[in-house]
Amino acid sequence: MTMSCNQRCLSLVLVMISLFAAGCWDAKDVDQRSFVMGVAFDLSDTDEKIMMTIEIPILTSFASQSQSPQDAKSLLASTTGTSVAQMAARFETRTWRELFFGHTQCIIVSEDLARESILPIIDFFDRNPRIDRRLTLFISQGKADEVFHTQDPVESLVSIQLNQMLNTLTNTTRVVKRNFQDNLRDLESNGDTILPRVRSTETEVVIAGGALVKDYKFIAWLGENEARAVAFLYNSISGGVITVNVEDILYTFAVRSASTDIKPVLKDGQLSYKIKVRAEGDIVETFYRGPGGAVKFDIPKIQDRLNQVITDEILHLLTKLQEFKADPIGFDRLVYRHYPKFWKEHQENWKDQVWPKASFDVAANFNVRRTGILEEVTIYQSQG
Amino acid sequence: MILGIGTIGLPSVLARTAGPDGIVAFWMAVAITLAGTILVILLVQRFPNQGLADYSNYLLGSILGFVFNLVFGLFMLTVVSGVTRGYAEITKFFLLPRTPLEAIIISMLFSASLLARNGLEPIARACQILFYVFFVPVLVTPTFIAIFDIGEFLPLFQADLATIFKSAFHSLYSLLGIEVMLVIGSHAENPKRLMRPAVTAIGIVAGFTFVFIVLAFGSLSVPQTAKLTDPIFEMIKYVPLPFSILERIDIFFNAVWTASTYSTIVIGLYTASHHLAETFKLNSGKGFVFPLVVAVYFMSLLPKNEMEVSIYNNWLVVAWLVLIFVFVPLLLVISLFRKPQDPGGQRRSSKQKQKKANS
Numbered sequence: 001m002t003m004s005c006n007q008r009c010l011s012l013v014l015v016m017i018s019l020f021a022a023g024c025w026d027a028k029d030v031d032q033r034s035f036v037m038g039v040a041f042d043l044s045d046t047d048e049k050i051m052m053t054i055e056i057p058i059l060t061s062f063a064s065q066s067q068s069p070q071d072a073k074s075l076l077a078s079t080t081g082t083s084v085a086q087m088a089a090r091f092e093t094r095t096w097r098e099l100f101f102g103h104t105q106c107i108i109v110s111e112d113l114a115r116e117s118i119l120p121i122i123d124f125f126d127r128n129p130r131i132d133r134r135l136t137l138f139i140s141q142g143k144a145d146e147v148f149h150t151q152d153p154v155e156s157l158v159s160i161q162l163n164q165m166l167n168t169l170t171n172t173t174r175v176v177k178r179n180f181q182d183n184l185r186d187l188e189s190n191g192d193t194i195l196p197r198v199r200s201t202e203t204e205v206v207i208a209g210g211a212l213v214k215d216y217k218f219i220a221w222l223g224e225n226e227a228r229a230v231a232f233l234y235n236s237i238s239g240g241v242i243t244v245n246v247e248d249i250l251y252t253f254a255v256r257s258a259s260t261d262i263k264p265v266l267k268d269g270q271l272s273y274k275i276k277v278r279a280e281g282d283i284v285e286t287f288y289r290g291p292g293g294a295v296k297f298d299i300p301k302i303q304d305r306l307n308q309v310i311t312d313e314i315l316h317l318l319t320k321l322q323e324f325k326a327d328p329i330g331f332d333r334l335v336y337r338h339y340p341k342f343w344k345e346h347q348e349n350w351k352d353q354v355w356p357k358a359s360f361d362v363a364a365n366f367n368v369r370r371t372g373i374l375e376e377v378t379i380y381q382s383q384g
Numbered sequence: 385m386i387l388g389i390g391t392i393g394l395p396s397v398l399a400r401t402a403g404p405d406g407i408v409a410f411w412m413a414v415a416i417t418l419a420g421t422i423l424v425i426l427l428v429q430r431f432p433n434q435g436l437a438d439y440s441n442y443l444l445g446s447i448l449g450f451v452f453n454l455v456f457g458l459f460m461l462t463v464v465s466g467v468t469r470g471y472a473e474i475t476k477f478f479l480l481p482r483t484p485l486e487a488i489i490i491s492m493l494f495s496a497s498l499l500a501r502n503g504l505e506p507i508a509r510a511c512q513i514l515f516y517v518f519f520v521p522v523l524v525t526p527t528f529i530a531i532f533d534i535g536e537f538l539p540l541f542q543a544d545l546a547t548i549f550k551s552a553f554h555s556l557y558s559l560l561g562i563e564v565m566l567v568i569g570s571h572a573e574n575p576k577r578l579m580r581p582a583v584t585a586i587g588i589v590a591g592f593t594f595v596f597i598v599l600a601f602g603s604l605s606v607p608q609t610a611k612l613t614d615p616i617f618e619m620i621k622y623v624p625l626p627f628s629i630l631e632r633i634d635i636f637f638n639a640v641w642t643a644s645t646y647s648t649i650v651i652g653l654y655t656a657s658h659h660l661a662e663t664f665k666l667n668s669g670k671g672f673v674f675p676l677v678v679a680v681y682f683m684s685l686l687p688k689n690e691m692e693v694s695i696y697n698n699w700l701v702v703a704w705l706v707l708i709f710v711f712v713p714l715l716l717v718i719s720l721f722r723k724p725q726d727p728g729g730q731r732r733s734s735k736q737k738q739k740k741a742n743s
Contacts, residue, residue, distance in 0.1 A: 026480045333535075
């Protein structure tokens, strides 16, 4: 079969197009990239303000059969600079592999740097189209780069460990579980948010409690019980246990589901919030030190105590937030949505005057569904 | 032209210009598009089996008609150029940062021209397939429930009418497309029944686009949607999908969006070439496609940056409004005085025309 002149021309054009216009400019093999799994920012002692540390996995070490503890699984590199983009570019003088932030799992900012502002740090990541917005932003208690130096005997990469811990934590509510997108949502609304706190020792990293950020600046730590109240207010409870004392017996309640409903109420110019917490779950343990025996579960009393504990924790947290004139939960957004006129009149002095004077009506409703497979509370004789 | 190129940036435009009332502005834009659709179809129905080039000559006179047809051809070229440049900009930013803009434009135009040269039937068949592909992203909708906040739609009706109109104007760019019916409406088997499918098509596009706007507002928040240039792509990245295999689902959305852009460019090229063929009384617009592609290529490179692309698009909307709400009603009014010609005379049967278009 012979080809006509037109067909020949068309074939030639097709070949040329497939050669020159097929996106080959962007071809980048996996081995030509440095996957930055985690980034840490600290204040620098040098003239250049910030120190950036990155954790890059050494892919060949993951493929090798030897499991010697001396085999490093990741490379840590640090540089200093005045902006994140500048520091990221400076790493290029040390590696020919392009830094790729598409798989970054966590960003850690040290408390010292966060006290100045986290805004210049997050802008680079917020602007980057390749960033996975489900990564986690942490504030470290102590130096941020030290978290990456942790030598956990089980975990290979600290960044992945941190992200996995936060995403699979269901057995504690004492962590502020927010991803980067959630934080951006809060910060762009009023500049306040709560970030998870991370601290490390030589062999382990711990995520517990939270860091209160006001106007993009870290201002105070929140304890673990306060973090639980935050989780209820953020409506992000996905499990966890709460232990309450009822007549000297400790009951451990495992939360199976929980939801929080917050409604602003404006009456005679006075702003208040109705906060309703609903939770249900099981009693998974009873603990008692004293004479032995067996008693029936007093479910209403346990529920009342649970309601009281959570109500107190939430009220304690809200008082603390009002003292700091910080609104990371987004109570201002609720006023804007339900009372736009009132909001327009008071948005300028919201944090300084309106928010600290708001009152709260917290009502918790805990429901104990099951008591495990035992119907009675068995109290064992104390041995000592 | 099922989904406009502007769909991915539309939630941002609405949130930026009208906040939560962007939803209201969007439906106002849909109402404007529907009004335009009704006008266009009424005109097409007045002249069954005739293209715009035929009846505009008859209604406006040969000289004015010729000028009008050239301007309409230029408008279609400008639309295709705007869409092509918008596609290239977004593709370069999200997918191919090192690939020259020119290479992205050439590859898209070249592949679109192959289909545009083959006439209406292959285009219709391709669009039939793509139509179902566009519904696949809707399947991801339930995964948004975990991050969806219905409170983001409050407070409603706070923006003044001028703001709503301004926002509706900016969102019209995503709903353009019905003007192609002025040219290809004459190929309908039964133009008298064209109103229902045309209105239904706008309804489907509006519904589909509305789902994306609602998802962007509810999952990203209105302030964040306003800040992002292309919130639909960012919104997808945030969805907590259950399986790691779907981790980069944004790429899949990119593919669907590319397909929708492709269909827009193909239909635009076909309409422009077919219209010019009718203007110059040629049997087929096939020969016009490649010269038009060259023109579109250079026109699409005219804006220097993203800001200029946005200004270019705003002017396109102005031109569209003038065409639909000035020229189309004008032609309709004139047609009341100058009765349409006898179908047996100058007009061609739809089947003959279809054959000619496909040849």
